[in-house]
Each structure stands twice: as C-alpha cells, then as structure tokens.
Amino acid sequence: MTGPSDRRDGRRLSANARPSGGAWGLWFAQARAEFVASLRAPDFVIGVVAIPVLLFLMFAPPNARAMLPAGTRVSTMMMPGFGAFGILSLVLFAFGVEIAQERGKGWLRLMRATPAPAWVYLGGKLAMSVLYAAVTLLVLFGVAAAFAQVRLSPQQWLQVAGVMLAGGVALAPLGFALGFLARPRAASTIGNLVFLPLSFASGFFLPLSSLPDFLRNLAPYLPTYHYGRLIWSSFAPAADITAYTGIEPAGTLVSVAWLAGTFVVFSLVAVWAYRRDRRRDEG
Amino acid sequence: MVVEMLGVEKRYGDVRALAGVDLAVAEGEVVGFLGPNGAGKTTSIRVMLGLTQPTSGEARLFGGSPDRREARGRVGVMLQESGVPSALRVREIVELFSRYYPFALPTDEVLARAGLEPRARALVSTLSGGERQRLYFALAIVGDPDLLFLDEPTVALDVEGRRAFWQQVVGFAELGKTVLFTTHHLSEADAVARRLVVIDSGRIIAEGTPSEVKRRVADRTVRFRADLPVSVLEGRPDVQRVDLEPGGLWAVYTSEPERLLRELFAQGAELRDLTVTDADLEAAFVALTRREGVAA
Numbered sequence A: 001m002t003g004p005s006d007r008r009d010g011r012r013l014s015a016n017a018r019p020s021g022g023a024w025g026l027w028f029a030q031a032r033a034e035f036v037a038s039l040r041a042p043d044f045v046i047g048v049v050a051i052p053v054l055l056f057l058m059f060a061p062p063n064a065r066a067m068l069p070a071g072t073r074v075s076t077m078m079m080p081g082f083g084a085f086g087i088l089s090l091v092l093f094a095f096g097v098e099i100a101q102e103r104g105k106g107w108l109r110l111m112r113a114t115p116a117p118a119w120v121y122l123g124g125k126l127a128m129s130v131l132y133a134a135v136t137l138l139v140l141f142g143v144a145a146a147f148a149q150v151r152l153s154p155q156q157w158l159q160v161a162g163v164m165l166a167g168g169v170a171l172a173p174l175g176f177a178l179g180f181l182a183r184p185r186a187a188s189t190i191g192n193l194v195f196l197p198l199s200f201a202s203g204f205f206l207p208l209s210s211l212p213d214f215l216r217n218l219a220p221y222l223p224t225y226h227y228g229r230l231i232w233s234s235f236a237p238a239a240d241i242t243a244y245t246g247i248e249p250a251g252t253l254v255s256v257a258w259l260a261g262t263f264v265v266f267s268l269v270a271v272w273a274y275r276r277d278r279r280r281d282e283g
Numbered sequence B: 001m002v003v004e005m006l007g008v009e010k011r012y013g014d015v016r017a018l019a020g021v022d023l024a025v026a027e028g029e030v031v032g033f034l035g036p037n038g039a040g041k042t043t044s045i046r047v048m049l050g051l052t053q054p055t056s057g058e059a060r061l062f063g064g065s066p067d068r069r070e071a072r073g074r075v076g077v078m079l080q081e082s083g084v085p086s087a088l089r090v091r092e093i094v095e096l097f098s099r100y101y102p103f104a105l106p107t108d109e110v111l112a113r114a115g116l117e118p119r120a121r122a123l124v125s126t127l128s129g130g131e132r133q134r135l136y137f138a139l140a141i142v143g144d145p146d147l148l149f150l151d152e153p154t155v156a157l158d159v160e161g162r163r164a165f166w167q168q169v170v171g172f173a174e175l176g177k178t179v180l181f182t183t184h185h186l187s188e189a190d191a192v193a194r195r196l197v198v199i200d201s202g203r204i205i206a207e208g209t210p211s212e213v214k215r216r217v218a219d220r221t222v223r224f225r226a227d228l229p230v231s232v233l234e235g236r237p238d239v240q241r242v243d244l245e246p247g248g249l250w251a252v253y254t255s256e257p258e259r260l261l262r263e264l265f266a267q268g269a270e271l272r273d274l275t276v277t278d279a280d281l282e283a284a285f286v287a288l289t290r291r292e293g294v295a296a
Helices: A023-039 A042-059 A074-104 A107-112 A118-147 A154-181 A187-201 A213-221 A223-233 A238-245 A252-282 B041-049 B090-100 B107-113 B129-141 B159-173 B186-192 B210-216 B257-266 B281-292
Strands: A006-008 A011-013 B003-012 B015-025 B030-034 B056-061 B075-078 B147-151 B178-183 B195-200 B203-208 B220-225 B239-245 B249-254 B272-278
Touching: A023 A042, A023 A118, A023 B090, A042 A074, A042 A118, A074 A107, A074 A118, A074 A154, A074 A187, A074 A223, A074 A238, A107 A118, A107 A252, A118 A154, A154 A187, A154 A223, A154 A252, A187 A213, A187 A223, A213 A223, A223 A238, A223 A252, B003 B041, B015 B041, B015 B203, B030 B041, B030 B186, B041 B056, B041 B147, B041 B178, B075 B129, B090 B107, B090 B129, B107 B129, B107 B159, B129 B147, B129 B159, B147 B159, B159 B178, B159 B186, B178 B186, B186 B210, B195 B210, B203 B210, B220 B257, B249 B257, B257 B272
Parallel strands: B030 B178, B030 B195, B075 B147, B147 B178
Antiparallel strands: A006 A011, B003 B015, B003 B056, B195 B203, B220 B249, B220 B272, B239 B249
C-alpha cells in the first residue's frame, strides 16, 4: 500500500505510481486483450478459421483435376476465394458486429472517459483480426496443398497471402462503419445480410462463370469482387481469371482504385458514424 | 480549484436537466451529490467530465476544459451503465486499463484496494453484481487519479457491500485525492462526505456540511396509526411533511423522530403499528423543494 501521496509532475501521485508504457505498448496490450478474449469464445474461432477451410474441403477437391485454359487448376482459384470469404467474415463480424455489441454494453462509454485515444480500440481489433486472418490462411494453404493439389511457387504463396491481408485491411473500414452505424441488436442480422450476398456475388464460393448473368453483371460494382480479382492476379494468368470469372479484366489499377476508394469512403463514413454515436451518447 | 461549474445549463429539447449550476470543488475535498432520480446528478457529473456539453455555462477540470486528454489522465470514473469485456479476467482488464493512463498504480495494489484479490483470476462474466461494482472501482483508481468521480456506485450493493465499498473510497481519499460521488442514500453521504450538495430539478437547493444539510432534510419517516388531529403534527419546525397514507397510516417526515415521539407520548397519544425508517429521500427532497418554494 502507498503512503500519503507526494506532488510529482504537478499531480498528486501516489508513491507507487509509475509511468505507463508508450503508444506501442498500449496498442500491443489492447490487441493482446482482444486476442485473449476471442480465444475464450470458441464459436468465434471456429467461425473464422474452421468454416472457410471446411467449405474449401467440400468444394475444391472434386475440382482438383479441372484445368483452366492457361493451366491453372480450378481448386487453386477456389483456395483464395474461401480465404477471402473468411477475411470478409472477420471484417463484418469481428469489427462490425463486435463493435456494435460493445457499444450496446457500455464498454466504449467507459473507454471514452479514459485518456485512451479512439484509435487504440480500433487498432487493437485490427491487429487481432490480421493475426486471425494469417492463421486462417496458413491452415487453408496447408489443406489446399495437401488435399486439393494446389501447387504454387514460394514467391506466389507469399504474394497471394500479402494481397489477401493488405486487401483485408483496405476493407476493414466497412466493418468499422457497420459497427458504429448499426443498432447493437440489429448488427448481427445486417452483417449476415451483407456477408453472404457479397461473398456469392464476388465469386468467393463458386466461380462467377457458373452463376447467373445478373450476378456477373453486378460483380464489377462490388469492392469485394475487385478484392478477389487482385488476389487471383497475384498468381494466375489473366486468361485463366477471365475464364474462371466469365468477366473481362478491367485492369489491376481499376481494382486497386476500387479498394482504395472503399477504404477512403468507408473510413469517412466510419468517422462520421463514430462521432454521431458519441454525440448521441453525450446527449 | 479541481472542479468548477459556472452557470451550467443543460437542455434536452424542452427539458432543463440542469438549470444554472455553480459549484467549486477544491483539492482533497470529498463531496457528495444528493438528490432524487432525475434531479440532474448524473448530468452534472457528465458535464464535469466533458462527456456532455453544456447548453450554456462552462465546466472546468483542473483549471481548463474537461475535454483535454491531460485532464482525462488525472480523472478516474465509475459510470452507470458501463460494461467491460466479459471474456477477460479481472487482472487482465485492470492491467489493460492501467495502460490507458499516463501513470498507473501496481495491479496488485489496485486489486487489494478494491478487495478483488481473491477474484483476480475470475472471468468478468462470472462476477456477482457487487464484485462487478468493485471491478469498476478498481478501473477508476488504476490511473492513480487526482480526482475520482463515482456515479451511484453502490446501487447494486447490499448493506454490507456498501459499507465495505465506502471504506475503500475513504482509503483512497486519504491519499489526498479529491472525490465526488452521487448517491440516493443520505446515510452514506453523511458518513463519507465532508460536504454535501443537494440537487433537485437541475438546481442546487442545499449545500454545506452533512450536519448542516441534515438539519434541513427529513431523513427519517415515522409511521403509525392514531386518532390524532393533523394539526398536532403539521407546523412543527422539526417536521418537514405529513402524509395520510392509504389504510389510515400517518407518515411523518422528520429529522428528529426521537423528539417527536417523546412529545407525542407525553401528550398521551396512543400510537399503533409504529415504525421509524430511513426516509424515502425523494419524499424528503420534495418537501425541501416545496419549502424553498422553487424560489429562483
């Protein structure tokens, strides 16, 4: 126990008080807490890591012999599709639904009364989600190599993983915006309503070429489709992507612009929604 | 001054939650904010903290805007309706919170001060209501704040829990800290605070040491059945209010039940079903406001 406090730094600090770590330490602590808490919710881990891998195992091995014109296996194209599906679920659920629910529980209200800046909260979730995404990809890649005859060069493996993670970060503001816009009770429903149609219409489950025309016509207007297109471009020849999706390429720059635009627009929406939520809380 | 409110007014549409509040709290003071539900206690605290912007007037913390990060770093709060991640352990969440503040007390000391040592490894989701309240207290003091805000901290606690809780608060105040709390319970405020501020309908209606305030607030209710003319009770200086409750029960709000009863018995009054209880503060405050005649 401390004795009577002394004056230090213009404050009335207790003798035992010590300075806390800097910004990096704070970020690390927040991310660690998020990660530890998520490990105690097995349904979350299963939903994020296991479901994409299981779905891939159901759909891909039967297609392992099928080849696209320029020599890419169909199962190789499917692998990052299910990975992107998993990352999209992190974006919408680990960010969107979780944030909305924690708003509802008053957790953010308590944090706002502390000197911790708002980025710490989002930064912690982002770091945790990147870690989960990396684990998901690692498991998925292993399963794909072992059971679906997916063969890539070491450089291609790294490229596809890098594009998937970087694109996931670019989509993150989508989840942040949902988290601050949606009412806590409605968030999960909204998340599901966005999640499944986006995954289908972006060709993450089944090749777009095998889906109805209207989805193929819609896809080029979805940021998630461009996310998929960039991922496929990181290892497959353009001819195979066109054959697999049934959509003519618009160019890498167009897809990059779509993701960058999504990042900027939804960041602005998220900031606006965050402020609106704080104003409401302030009354 | 640690806290200042200068003519603070807060409107929610047509409702005036605060109708011009002036207050100054000096370093080391322990101040209790008392008042019935909806009086403006929580709104006052939120304005002082910079969590709510006043419609007019100004709130200052440590001589500046309450919104400054520097001010936030010197303040610890227990809010109503707050939550913490339920999948974390008590020690984990205290350690995380210690990172939020520029200075922090050692986690072991915080857990000891909040009486949470035996529950350090418990998941937040398994805590009882009282333990959860102690966790919020731990989170409020972990940053070694110069100023502690406690908004209705004992709402979820039983009598024993309340006593233990206020002991922890007094222990922290003894470090030379400033403490500002709100409560419904006059007896708690009386035991802990050196100054009481009574607020009702958004304005301060009484202020002073606990004994000064108590003289003006009926803190006991005497109930009985008797065939008495109401004139015997009304108009006495020590009686704030008299009600005839359903069932023919007299309810007399007074700060001095002993004197009242002594005199009634001396007059030979026959009292049946006699009880003396802590006054329902709402009723007591209503009486106080009425006497002030909502003058201002």
